[in-house]
Amino acid sequence: MTDLQQTPSARQDAGRSVPWWSDAVIYQIYPRSFADADDDGMGDLAGVTGRLPYLAQLGVDAIWLSPFYVSPQADAGYDVADYRDVDPLFGSLQDFDTMLAAAHERGIRVIVDLVPNHTSDEHVWFKEALNSKRGSRARDRYIFRDGKGGHGELPPNNWQSVFGGPAWSRLMEVDDGSALGPQWYLHLFDSKQPDLNWENPEVQEEMISVLRFWLDRGADGFRIDVAHGLIKEEGLPDWSGQAGMVEGESPTVEATNIEDEEQARMGGPEESDAGRSPMFDQDGVHDIYRRWNEVLAEYPGNRMLVAEAWVEPAERLARYIRQDEMQQAFNFDFLLAGWDARRMAKSIEESLNAASSVGSPSTWVLSNHDTIRHTTRFGLQDPTNFPKGVGSDDEQPDEALGLARARAATLLMLALPGSAYIYQGEELGLPEHTALDSDVRQDPSFFRTQGAEKGRDGCRVPLPWHSDAPGYGFGDYAASDAGPWLPQPASFKRYAVDRQDGIAGSTLEFYRSALAFRAEYRLGAGILEWSPLNKPGDGVLSFNNGSVLVFANLGTGPVDLPGDHSVALSSSPDAVDDTRLAPNATVWMLPEK
């Protein structure tokens, strides 16, 4: 084994009964926006390396990096033109190796993003397909079809792109000599992201080779983009539903109570016509992950796969984490539960049950680069609302209330057994940028919906490291005209790392304490038992995990805390008044000695 293949010190795993990922705290790095080492306004891999001490001090077990591969950046790197190289925007392969070695040196694992559902239209395969005839081997790597209508002028079916507009584009400029005219190609996302044909063995082998490329370099795992989308229903039948990243979003959001939600998920009136979508969660995807599981097993160090699969219900999602498939799947049901005790309790219960039914641990997540930051969502009038972006004309959140609730939700999440994902900046309490100008927005969903969806740029704004530096120290812009690729709101000054580091009660110190406590009490490897004090109907969530009693108040008034326990950690400094817990707060308690 080369040095690069070494996983973090064997010392770390000594005495552990579970693989590292099963209770890991994994920190998501969005490379464009984490730290800019070459001061060009765009974050990079050297920036990650430079901030590893910060991440080690925070106490995370692993980092997951969103794509940094060669890409025209039509979807911020989720449009990959070369899976085996780093885009010069982010550095070089050498920078990756340096970053990975430095992370391992500190005992931090590294998960990279794999985007297997689609390539960029600038990938060599797609360029070849454009220059090849219908029916050719090159076209068969993608999903090309003749159009409907007398001259093939209509798309092959009625599917809509997740980002808005039709999911098909026609090769107008390429006429391959058929009476039917140029073909159409499928893109579930942007037209610059053509879907691969996963029925094609060449595609399957190529992606395994890409897996090996990064495994050989020492990657500890992969986050699998659109893991539920690779196989499409045979015949590509029409479907009247709207494909969304947040599958099942409407029922979850529109439901006014758990019973309504249940009905909607079971296929309530709005959904029954649409049925299960033919583009997602087809049974055939599981064969792919069984093979990948075997590939990973050839490597030492418990390498892992985590599915980005917006799949409901929990039992369907659990199929992705059967013992011979992936190790984890993001728990978007928990993320979608919003600030609502009953939904959260239900999600926790169902997630744990479904995961354990296949012998796997669950995961937990509240924010990522595709969703409104939870600090901001929880400050909206309806804290279960899930807008697709926020602009200055939209309702603006109550920032202080949102932050209090976000910290409370985080403390609740970090006490749950399983693995927890943290999105960069949430440890600072960063809010969404809710007033970005249209002319700086970059998310393709903003353009493909003609601005009806504001999109995801607001959660992707570069991090503030120094309150008094230009660009809040994201890079060093003192002597240049450059600045962060997206403008930061003025409020980021208050949230900058230097304003919080070492300050008792700051969100950063709160996260550091919570992660240290979680590790010390092995909460991620524990077992949840609902406490008799658990009353979701009254806004109170309470459970035991080992000796730790967790108490969260999602209601509107203070609630009594048990007298035989004392508070070990609380989500805000003024959360506890004598023996009562204020609303919008969570505490971890230990039995009185």
Ligand code: NOJ
């Ligand atoms: C999910 C990713 O998280 C998102 O950012 C991306 O736009 C889509 N997949 C398409 O790759």
